Amino acid sequence: MTIRKIRVLVAKPGLDGHDRGAKVIAQAFRDAGFEVIYTGLRQTPESIVATAEQEDVDCIAMSMLSGSHLTLMPKVTRLLKEKEMEDILVIGGGVIPSEDIPLLKEAGIAEIFTPGTPTSLCVEYVKNNVTEKA
Amino acid sequence: MQLHEKILQGNVRAASRLIRNIEDGFPGAKATIAKIYPYTGKAHVIGITGSPGAGKSTLTDGIIAAFRKKGKTVGVLAVDPSSPFTGGAILGDRVRMQRHAEDPGVFIRSLATRGALGGLSRAVGDSIHVLDSMGKDIIIVETVGTGQQEVEIMNYADTVILVLVPGMGDAVQTLKAGIMEIADIFVINKAQRDGADMLDSEINILLDMALQDPNGWRPPVKRVGSKDEEQHFIKGIEEIVSQIIEHREYYSGNHEALNKRHRRKALFEIQAALQGAVLQPFMAQLAADNTLEDMIEQVMSRKSDPHSTAEEAARKYLGS
Numbered sequence: 001m002t003i004r005k006i007r008v009l010v011a012k013p014g015l016d017g018h019d020r021g022a023k024v025i026a027q028a029f030r031d032a033g034f035e036v037i038y039t040g041l042r043q044t045p046e047s048i049v050a051t052a053e054q055e056d057v058d059c060i061a062m063s064m065l066s067g068s069h070l071t072l073m074p075k076v077t078r079l080l081k082e083k084e085m086e087d088i089l090v091i092g093g094g095v096i097p098s099e100d101i102p103l104l105k106e107a108g109i110a111e112i113f114t115p116g117t118p119t120s121l122c123v124e125y126v127k128n129n130v131t132e133k134a
Numbered sequence: 135m136q137l138h139e140k141i142l143q144g145n146v147r148a149a150s151r152l153i154r155n156i157e158d159g160f161p162g163a164k165a166t167i168a169k170i171y172p173y174t175g176k177a178h179v180i181g182i183t184g185s186p187g188a189g190k191s192t193l194t195d196g197i198i199a200a201f202r203k204k205g206k207t208v209g210v211l212a213v214d215p216s217s218p219f220t221g222g223a224i225l226g227d228r229v230r231m232q233r234h235a236e237d238p239g240v241f242i243r244s245l246a247t248r249g250a251l252g253g254l255s256r257a258v259g260d261s262i263h264v265l266d267s268m269g270k271d272i273i274i275v276e277t278v279g280t281g282q283q284e285v286e287i288m289n290y291a292d293t294v295i296l297v298l299v300p301g302m303g304d305a306v307q308t309l310k311a312g313i314m315e316i317a318d319i320f321v322i323n324k325a326q327r328d329g330a331d332m333l334d335s336e337i338n339i340l341l342d343m344a345l346q347d348p349n350g351w352r353p354p355v356k357r358v359g360s361k362d363e364e365q366h367f368i369k370g371i372e373e374i375v376s377q378i379i380e381h382r383e384y385y386s387g388n389h390e391a392l393n394k395r396h397r398r399k400a401l402f403e404i405q406a407a408l409q410g411a412v413l414q415p416f417m418a419q420l421a422a423d424n425t426l427e428d429m430i431e432q433v434m435s436r437k438s439d440p441h442s443t444a445e446e447a448a449r450k451y452l453g454s
Contacts, residue, residue, distance in 0.1 A: 004158050005221070005248075030222035035246050040229035047235040051228065054241055056150035085147075133154070 006034045006130055009057040011048045012041050013076070016066035021094060021115075025061060028119035029126070045075040052080070052088060058130040059089040061122075069096055070103060077108035087131045093122070138169040144268045146241060152264050153243055157257040167260050170267035177209070177266040178382055179273045181291030183253065183313065186279025188297040189323040191230035192361060194276050196371035197378075198234050201272045204375075207239045209265030209273045213255050216246040223247075227276055241265060252286025253277040256410075259403050262290060280313060288316040289402035292395070293381045295319045295374070298337075300329030314340065317353050319377050325357035325370075350391075351384050416451050 010026045012019055019041055026036045037055045039048070052060055062073060073092050080086055092104060093113040101112045110129060113122050140148035155163035180197070182190050191212065198208050212227035225244035234240040243265075245255040254277055255261075265273050277287050288294055296317035320337050322330050337355050354377050358370030385392045420426040425447060432438040 004154075005246075007154075026224055030217060030224050031220050033217075033220045033222045035216075035223045035225060035244075037228060037244050038224055038226045039232050039235075040226075043232065044236075047232060050235045051232075051242075053146055054150055054235075054243055056147070056154045133151070 004058075004132060006059070006126065007037065007055060007057045008034050008059045008061055008126065009037045009039070009048070009052050009055060010061050010063070011039050011043050011051070012063050013043050013045060013048060013072040014064055014066040014068045015042060016064070017041055018065050019063070021065070022063040025063065025093065025119060025122060028123055029061075032123040032127070034123075034126070045072055045079055048076055049079040049083065049085070053083065053085065056133075057088060058133070059091065059126050061126075062090070062092045062094075064092065064094040064096070067095075069094070070100055073104055073109050074107035081108070087133075089126065089130050091122070091125070093117070138166050138267075141166075141170055141264060141268055142173060149241065149264050149268050150243060153245075153257065153261045156260045156264075157245065157248065157255070163260075167263060171263060174263045174266040177262075177270050177273045178378075179262055179266075179275065179290060179292045180378060181275050181277065181287035181294040182297065183277040183280050183284070183287050183294065183316075184297030184321075184323075185281070185299075185302065188279070188299050189358075190276050190279075190297050191227045193295075193297060193321065193323065193358065193371070193374070194227070194274055195231045195233070196358075196367065197274060197375060198231065198240055200368075200371050200375045202234075202237065202239060206271040207269065208234075208241075209268070209270035210240070210242040210276065211245055211258060211261050211265070211273070212242065212276045213245045213247060213253070213258065213278050215278050216248050218249070221248070241268070241270065247278060251284075253280045253284030254286050254290070256406070259290060259406060282312040285313055285316050289399055292385065293318045293378050295321055295378075297321045297323050298333060299324045300327045300333050318351065318381050319374065320353055320355040321374060322355060322357045324360065326359045326363075330357060349388075351381065416448075419451065420447060 008029050010022050012022050026038050029036045037057060039051055048060065060076065069092065077090055080088055090109050091111045092109050096112055096114055104112055111125055137148050137152060141152060152163065152166055182194055184190050194210060201208050214223055214225045214227060216223040223246035225246060228242055228244060231242055245257060247255050250256045258275060262273055275287060275290060277284060294316050296313060298320065322333055334355055341352060356370065356373050356377060359366040361367045429443045429447060432443050433440050
């Protein structure tokens, strides 16, 4: 039985330039033994999904502090669905009001991690929820 | 449709999955490579190597754009190091190339070294075959930031570009064996900085001194300035690209040299495959029946030495 190395895309959609959170989580994923593909700031949903396809990732982790999460995060899950890539786990983090979280979950974002979440919790969540690729 | 058929049709997801399967040592991956291998050998493989921060990813980004302008499709394999402690990795070369993410004529795949030492990933050879069989015209392999010794790229690339920056060392550095010898094209990046003239002449002196076949390829030295001066930067990139094309033409007109290069490539890939076919299962077997533990104990306690214990185990395994 081969054990897959977990590959995660850490992406920053939208226009805010604050990538500290994304870098912290990327580091935590690396320290957990994941391979982290980091794409930098200001990614469009289209470029995020194209990157996920080229990199064959198990998980897309999006960090957003711009307030446009209700537009951009669901767009990513919609594009994934169109491309039949729904087996990719999608999670989000950043400054996201609690009343928005149910809406995001409904749109297919599996979990939202708000400020103050220990990184170990995110790591465990990814480990337990990615789908093993056949 | 089977995986290899999808790849031959250029399907991105199938290709990225096969690369993943190769990296993970997934059963069946080698058999799929065997099916696509007959369709390979068409792409021109460019290796880009140089020290960390020399600007390899930025140059790669520029070279992608230049080849796209010529209507060529491009595949990129960007290698970054894995942590020796956790096995994790941050693969960040894409940051500089993301403007090409949505271009269907460009396929960028990040690879982690996963313990390989030559500046590449063990999956790189097969990953080149995947991109080649998909029909990519140009394949760019960007190595990890290299020191003096990581020369493995020479066995995979048709054209090796060594990226240097001014101010990294004196003339003795350029005389050293290893990475300086494998370049087909030298690029002095960040050439607006002090020391570019000095570096340029040092490389040229080195090339003058090297024992050269008068009909051989003399590596050109090209300068690229800051990306902030866009026109200069693009002009520098275009000069590199025309040298790549010239280098390719040199080889296609020189059958003997081309043959030598292809032989070296084939031999290297066979050696790497033999390692996978013989050494890895051997090690796994030694670990499984505890022989390896005994060997470690013997060597640690000085009851035996590494060579004798390895030879004894090898004889047993190979049955001679």
